[in-house]
Amino acid sequence: MSGAQERPLRADAARNRARLLDVATEVFTTRGVGVPTEEIARAAGVGVGTLFRHFPTKEALLEAVMVRRLETMAARTVQLAAESEPAEAFFDCFRLLIDQSVGKSDFVQALAAGGVDVHSALQEPSMAIQAQLGELLTGAQQAGAVRPDLGLPELLALLAGTSKAMEQLKADPAARERIFEVVFQGLRPC
Amino acid sequence: MSGAQERPLRADAARNRARLLDVATEVFTTRGVGVPTEEIARAAGVGVGTLFRHFPTKEALLEAVMVRRLETMAARTVQLAAESEPAEAFFDCFRLLIDQSVGKSDFVQALAAGGVDVHSALQEPSMAIQAQLGELLTGAQQAGAVRPDLGLPELLALLAGTSKAMEQLKADPAARERIFEVVFQGLRPC
Amino acid sequence: MSGAQERPLRADAARNRARLLDVATEVFTTRGVGVPTEEIARAAGVGVGTLFRHFPTKEALLEAVMVRRLETMAARTVQLAAESEPAEAFFDCFRLLIDQSVGKSDFVQALAAGGVDVHSALQEPSMAIQAQLGELLTGAQQAGAVRPDLGLPELLALLAGTSKAMEQLKADPAARERIFEVVFQGLRPC
Amino acid sequence: MSGAQERPLRADAARNRARLLDVATEVFTTRGVGVPTEEIARAAGVGVGTLFRHFPTKEALLEAVMVRRLETMAARTVQLAAESEPAEAFFDCFRLLIDQSVGKSDFVQALAAGGVDVHSALQEPSMAIQAQLGELLTGAQQAGAVRPDLGLPELLALLAGTSKAMEQLKADPAARERIFEVVFQGLRPC
DNA sequence: CATGAATGAGCCTTCATTCAT
DNA sequence: AATGAATGAAGGCTCATTCAT
Structure with a gap:
């Protein structure tokens, strides 16, 4: 497979x-x-x-690195999605992806493979996570836990952004937790 | 000065x-x-x-570029802060900084000059904006428009993160607006 | 020009x-x-x-080297062609090109730019000499000094070949002269 | 042996x-x-x-390749020399060596192992052919079919040169034949 | 003996920085 | 002051050769 x-x-x-x-x-x-x-x-x-x-090629190495990260992320995402209720799964997964990528916000960004010039090797694993996330998002929205007007692109952007924000707070776990609270509260329906 | x-x-x-x-x-x-x-x-x-x-030095050039951006940002921030109510000023200013830096999230990140390895030349202008933002934040919190548990570091991190998120949505203004809604709602007291 | x-x-x-x-x-x-x-x-x-x-590029350097040689050759060829009778001019020119390229038979071969993969930069100067040689050949043939069944391609091949032969006899001028005699006698009509 | x-x-x-x-x-x-x-x-x-x-060594491989070619050439030369009249044998052998080496003028050049820097492994087979060619040449000269003033070195040089010339006319057998005519006529006593 | 993974010297090329014009 | 030619330290990559499997 x-x-x-x-x-x-x-x-x-x-x-x-x-x-x-x-x-x-x-x-x-x-x-x-x-x-x-x-x-x-x-x-x-x-x-x-x-x-x-x-x-x-050096670039091939970089690509392989990212592919592996993406695949790891995908695997854990799948696992999480299977274990919990839609809403809980969604937020847990969000957390997971962010924690996975502290100091590596570029990886999360690579996840947004919708872009044009993304290396083809990244497309597949990226698409896989995107599909997962799409389902989780829809599930959480149907459960009334997430604003219904958000789409997958916004979710991906928020993931990348949150990851970036976390990078600046590496040393302060409490502050990081507050960022999560802000983002999660923002995600909920008004 | x-x-x-x-x-x-x-x-x-x-x-x-x-x-x-x-x-x-x-x-x-x-x-x-x-x-x-x-x-x-x-x-x-x-x-x-x-x-x-x-x-x-090439690096000196890059530094000069960032200093100038930072100074521009600082000036507009000061102006905005003087023109509006605390809460309104805070959110307008947040918007402004983000809009200023679309496609340039690194600049917003440079704004967090509290970090250790930031070039000394950036310290001064960065500190200037930080001071402004600090005041705006406090003002907005006292007005009850922003969660009281957030500090300046979290704000800076959120700015950097939001900027990053916006980069991925360059082409879709409506989606960008939704990101603002999410972040702003998240900033409000529960 | x-x-x-x-x-x-x-x-x-x-x-x-x-x-x-x-x-x-x-x-x-x-x-x-x-x-x-x-x-x-x-x-x-x-x-x-x-x-x-x-x-x-290294290749660009090589190209430049060859272009210069070719241009030098072309210049002397033109000069010679103008100074003598058709037949004499033809043989003098043959000699000249060979003497010019002792130990450099590759240059003479480069002269045969009819080939496909020849660098475009070589085309122009090569064509110039070829044109000259074509005229000299025709002149010598009309003067009855060269077999009429030979075309420009054969002449170019003979030049390359003679140059190669001369390389092996660098140390022996008398032997080289004998090679000229052989080739020139071979060129004459039966 | x-x-x-x-x-x-x-x-x-x-x-x-x-x-x-x-x-x-x-x-x-x-x-x-x-x-x-x-x-x-x-x-x-x-x-x-x-x-x-x-x-x-890679060079050893190259050497072995050339030795084998040289030995093949030597064998056919011996055979030919035994089958025909001196003059005919000489010209047939010239042809043979050239035909053998179309696109491989380096091999024919390697045949001139009298040179200084030639690898010792090539010396023996090269000498063998040279001896054969020497005999054929003398025979043809005594038969009055070849200019008497030519020595073995000139013959070897002419072989290398003719081979080089042929390389440029790979696609045109008729032209190649004309080259043979030129060289052979040049070889004949005035 | 065969295999092919590992090695590392060496090559072409780039680019920040200096300095003669 | 401005110019752009010169510099040379690196960097990415190749390939003949060695050696563990």
């Missing part, structure tokens, strides 16, 4: 690939996309050659 | 500086910070040498 | 450009196209940056 | 070696020496490791 594995991939190769992905996620997130490939490779304990064997 | 002008600056030099600043604002905003200095210089109709005479 | 000079080009810049062209010609010719750009720059007494300012 | 086989070589190993050689010949000839080793290996259906087991 998730595309044929090109090949089983040798044990060590798989480990390297995973480490590269982990390191790249960490590095891109904390220090931006400007970090040299060589540094990422070194941090992963491999040579540049290995990095480029697994990801033919 | 904004630092002594080193020297009166010849007429043409001043014109060049202004053009450089305008062009840089436009270019950085629309195409990102990655644009080569030479291109900015050319677009401003001067040589690179001239650019570096006015701004010793 | 040869395209508008983009700009007069500062004295030192022109000198650098010329030196780069000279060095590149020498280096590409004696050691092949694989020589690193940095080495060429160093040999010309400039930094890599300067090389790439003048020639945006 | 051509060096002791290190070991009998297992059947599959021998097959791999042969395939590698075939593929490399094809690839080097049609696309140049710049083609990555890995690609050659893949085209031969083996891993890079295998390639490097058989040929310790």
